[in-house]
Amino acid sequence: KAGVTQTPRYLIKTRGQQVTLSCSPISGHRSVSWYQQTPGQGLQFLFEYFSETQRNKGNFPGRFSGRQFSNSRSEMNVSTLELGDSALYLCASSPGFEGSPLHFGNGTRLTVT
Amino acid sequence: QKEVEQNSGPLSVPEGAIASLNCTYSDRVSQSFFWYRQYSGKSPELIMSIYSNGDKEDGRFTAQLNKASQYVSLLIRDSQPSDSATYLCAVNPDAGNNRKLIWGLGTSLAVNP
Numbered sequence: 001k002a003g004v005t006q007t008p009r010y011l012i013k014t015r016g017q018q019v020t021l022s023c024s025p026i027s028g029h030r031s032v033s034w035y036q037q038t039p040g041q042g043l044q045f046l047f048e049y050f051s052e053t054q055r056n057k058g059n060f061p062g063r064f065s066g067r068q069f070s071n072s073r074s075e076m077n078v079s080t081l082e083l084g085d086s087a088l089y090l091c092a093s094s095p096g097f098e099g100s101p102l103h104f105g106n107g108t109r110l111t112v113t
Numbered sequence: 114q115k116e117v118e119q120n121s122g123p124l125s126v127p128e129g130a131i132a133s134l135n136c137t138y139s140d141r142v143s144q145s146f147f148w149y150r151q152y153s154g155k156s157p158e159l160i161m162s163i164y165s166n167g168d169k170e171d172g173r174f175t176a177q178l179n180k181a182s183q184y185v186s187l188l189i190r191d192s193q194p195s196d197s198a199t200y201l202c203a204v205n206p207d208a209g210n211n212r213k214l215i216w217g218l219g220t221s222l223a224v225n226p
Contacts, residue, residue, distance in 0.1 A: 043216040
């Protein structure tokens with residue numbers, strides 16, 4: 001069974017630009033969650049999508065947005081990039097029912113200069 | 114503010130010893146608890162999930178949950194150098210289907226040959 005696939009693996013952008021990250025979940029998984037990981041803050045929840053609907057949202061500014069398609073693939077967009085957005089962005093899929101664990105992709109390493 | 118606390122380490126143990134990793138959480142109604150392992154430069158991978166008070170064993174790993182004390186631990190028996198990684202504790206503070214986990218910052222484990 002194929003795992004969670006994230007693209008691209010690495011991105012370098014400049015301040016003010018926007019970026020779109022992509023995630024393909026494990027086949028059959030309907031829930032896709034996005035996390036930001038930084039050394040000082042650890043893993044911070046961005047949002048979760050389930051069946052094309054945002055089911056939960058973390059405490060990030062509106063510059064961070066996402067969507068999910070009918071095939072469960074998800075994209076995350078960050079507009080007007082800031083230096084502090086440099087981080088590892090992780091996508092995780094799960095079946096979506098109560099207590100089901102997350103399965104992470106390899107992540108996208110975003111560097112903002 | 115819902116929190117998950119872990120000792121950052123590093124925790125250093127000799128090969129073959131038992132490594133004990135601890136995690137406390139602030140939200141008494143938390144329902145689901147997870148241990149993930151993260152190697153440097155890699156994404157987190159699930160080791161164990163636990164939902165009920167008591168012990169749960171899987172190979173060399175044992176998770177222990179005490180909801181009254183708001184405490185979850187992970188024991189690694191017969192530690193191997195390949196177990197050297199950062200171990201992340203994650204808690205789902207809400208009942209229901211959401212995947213909005215709260216994460217500790219992780220404990221760094223070093224197993225010395």
